[in-house]
Amino acid sequence: MADRDEEYDESAETKVPEPAKKPDVAPDQMADLTHGKTSWREEAYMTLGIVYYGGHIxxxxxxxxxxxxxxLVQPYT
Known part of the structure; x- marks a missing residue:
């Protein structure tokens, strides 16, 4: 038992972390996966923004x- 207490296990410290899994597609291609479709939430958000700010603009x-x-019109009136 005394021998086990003296042993030092470095296995937890020397493990190399696994590299992060890379996505199958590049970030600029991710938008192409949806084929131009947007979620209903995004469409609702844009619609509400247009309705709210559209009149002001x-x-x-x-x-x-x-x-x-x-x-330009003043001289003719």
Whole structure:
């Protein structure tokens, strides 16, 4: 029993970790695997964003167009 206490086991310290498993496809090809399809959550998120911000953006664009066009039309009115 005394011999076992004196032995030092380095097996846990000297083990080489396994390399991480590489994906079968490159990251830039992962989008191609879905064939352009998006999840329903992503579609809902984009739709809600368009609905919420769409009116604000359209209004801002209308004001910008008026600011640009009004000086051009003013001499003819």
């Amino acid at each position: 359209a209004h801002w664009m209308w004001l910008q167009a008026q600011d640009q066009l009004f000086p």
